[in-house]
Amino acid sequence: MQGTLMFFCIYLQFPSRTLFLAACAAGIGGTFQYGYNISVINAPTKPIQHFINETWVQRHGAPISEHHLTLLWSVIVSVFTLGGFLGASLGGTLSIRFGRKGTLLLNNAFSLLATVFMGLSYPTRTFELLIAGRFLVGLNAGIGICVQPLYLGEISPKAYRGVMAMGTSIFITGGIFTGQVIGLRELLGKEDYWPILLSTICIPAILQLIFLPWFPESPRYLLIDKGDRNKCKEALKQLYGSGGFQAEEEDMERERTELIGVKPMRPWQLFSDRSLRWQLTTIIFLCAAQQLNGINAIYFYANYVFTRAGIPEDKIPYVTIGTGACECLTALTCGMLVDSLGRRILIIGGYSLMTLWCIIITLSLTYQDYAPWVPYISMSCIFAFILSFGLGPGGVTNILITELFTQSSRPAAYVTGGSINWLGFFLVGMFFPFIVMGLQQYCFLVFLGVCCLVATYIYFVVPETKNKTFLEIKQEFQSHYGKQKSDKSNQGRSSALLRSTDM
Known part of the structure; x- marks a missing residue:
């Protein structure tokens, strides 16, 4: 009840409903995935290790050693961070080429492909698919945690930039909390449900693919990077309303003038x-x-x-x-x-x-x-x-x-x-x-x-x-x-x- 009240209070701070919904649409497939995939892997630890051992017995006729089992489990868990590192390295380049919103939408392909890999790992008796899936999930999270704050920071007016940017942290913690709840034994934490549990990452991806296209690209990206004043003005009207964007447009125009001839920087x-x-x-x-x-x-x-x-x-x-x-x-x-x-x-x-x-x-x-x-x-x-x-x-x-x-x-x-x-x-x-x-x-x-x-x-x-x-x-x-x-x-x-x- 207290969390719902706080969420409602934050909603009231937004200058328009469109801006609030745009933040939610960006967050559900962005940093929510990061938080969710950090916590959701904890519940099925023993069932997945048992699955790896069964697969090893079928392939080699003997149980896997404790050392090799620990090593494989460590790889499944830690390959997420390697994918995240690569995703973070690519996020800036992709956001310049495809735009902030465009990159977030494309990023869902990694999550959907990871869902297929991890969902097929159990019926095909191929634990290597778990490693590939976790890497793709990390790639998705790395791009999301780089591009989503970029998008939120650029679509927000100056006076509301703080509360908009807090959407990053809110969706991370919301993802962690959701993963902890879904992983309970009463829900999907039972031993036989772990393939379904790991495949639930497709739900935030599908939700973002449904809702984010309704909202505009970053106005700053449209004006400063692409030089398209008309699309920028349309985006500002959609986000702030018909009369609430003049000051922001002037600020963007000053920044565009300051950066004439300056190309986007590399890290x-x-x-x-x-x-x-x-x-x-x-x-x-x-x-x-x-x-x-x-x-x-x-x-x-x-x-x-x-x-x-x-x-x-x-x-x-x-x-x-x-x-x-x-x-x-x-x-x-x-x-x-x-x-x-x-x-x-x-x-x-x-x-x-x-x-x-x-x-x-x-x-x-x-x-x-x-x-x-x-x-x-x-x-x-x-x-x-x-x-x-x-x-x-x-x-x-x-x-x-x-x-x-x-x-x-x-x-x-x-x-x-x-x-x-x-x-x-x-x-x-x-x-x-x-x-x-x-x-x-x-x-x-x-x-x-x-x-x-x-x-x-x-x-x-x-x-x-x-x-x-x-x-x-x-x-x-x-x-x-x-x-x-x-x-x-x-x-x-x-x-x-x-x-x-x-x-």
């Missing part, structure tokens, strides 16, 4: 452009911190803490769903606050609170046996950490990627940030268990350092971006750090434009 060109050095450093910091801030450790320790708190083992999946619901509610709450409180206070506050919870949970895990009530402190810290992550870093990071770059560099920035995010996801999946085994509960001291460092960096380096145009944000970075454009011809052209404006 490697970001590193050689001195005028974008601090924006790029900020994105690298934030995207790396998304994986290294301790949120994975919280979920890793959740079952252990819940068990120590006296929760029966058969009830733990339902408590785990509570963590997913908690993160989903905080994403909705952040969506309501981001355009009123601003980006800086949410992300700095979120990382500061996470630093505090890292200290408390380290102490509570160290002294678990000191008193019967200590495990309950650990359990409370888990929910508090998730709340702090969802209110700040979980949602605001994607907003900043959109706002710190202009049209020519934004796709490359999403490719760079997405690649770092997926690479961090893969490395954490590979090495995190060893870190926990070596440091045990003291691993949270490492995450404490990461959270504290990022909060300090944001405080001293990143300005508030609320209610500012993309050009204003760019100029504020240049004025603060005195960076000149790397391309001298662009600098000369901008000076000429200023002189002509003065005349």
Whole structure:
């Protein structure tokens, strides 16, 4: 009930129903798939391992060794991240060639093909199809998590850019929560249902193919990249209404004038452009911190803490769903606050609170046996950490990627940030268990350092971006750090434009 109320409150913040529905249509086949495929693979772990063993016996006449079974399962799980890394690398290029909406629609082909592969794996007794399907699912998620925020950030008016961009986080957490619920034994979590469970990824893809074509392409892409004023004006009318787009059109026209003759940048060109050095450093910091801030450790320790708190083992999946619901509610709450409180206070506050919870949970895990009530402190810290992550870093990071770059560099920035995010996801999946085994509960001291460092960096380096145009944000970075454009011809052209404006 509370989540429905928050969702309704966010709906009321939108300037038009069309804009709200466009965000939903983009999200259901975009970052929802990312969150859903992270969580849905957890429920059928044992049934899939049993299927692999049965297939191995049929092929080789003997059971598979424990080592090979663990290796194959690790490949099935981790190949998702490799597909995501490739998808994030391709997302920017595809969004330039086919448009933001066009890329999202084409991206569903990977999800539908993955559905076929994973659905056929059981009847054909071919577990290799699971590996291929998970790779395609990762490819779909990588492109979606790169292009969907790009689309949402570009179709939103300046005053509503925060709540629109929060759609990325809301659909990620909604996907995680939905995957946890669908994976319950009462639904599709039974042993014989796992092929159906993994094939449900086709549903969001089909929904997006049905609904997204009704909504326009990004107006900024149409005007700045394609130079089509008529289609841009039609898109703005459809999104904002007949009289609510003049200011946005003027802002886009100024940005188009600023970028005349400038081609879309490639990811490697970001590193050689001195005028974008601090924006790029900020994105690298934030995207790396998304994986290294301790949120994975919280979920890793959740079952252990819940068990120590006296929760029966058969009830733990339902408590785990509570963590997913908690993160989903905080994403909705952040969506309501981001355009009123601003980006800086949410992300700095979120990382500061996470630093505090890292200290408390380290102490509570160290002294678990000191008193019967200590495990309950650990359990409370888990929910508090998730709340702090969802209110700040979980949602605001994607907003900043959109706002710190202009049209020519934004796709490359999403490719760079997405690649770092997926690479961090893969490395954490590979090495995190060893870190926990070596440091045990003291691993949270490492995450404490990461959270504290990022909060300090944001405080001293990143300005508030609320209610500012993309050009204003760019100029504020240049004025603060005195960076000149790397391309001298662009600098000369901008000076000429200023002189002509003065005349």
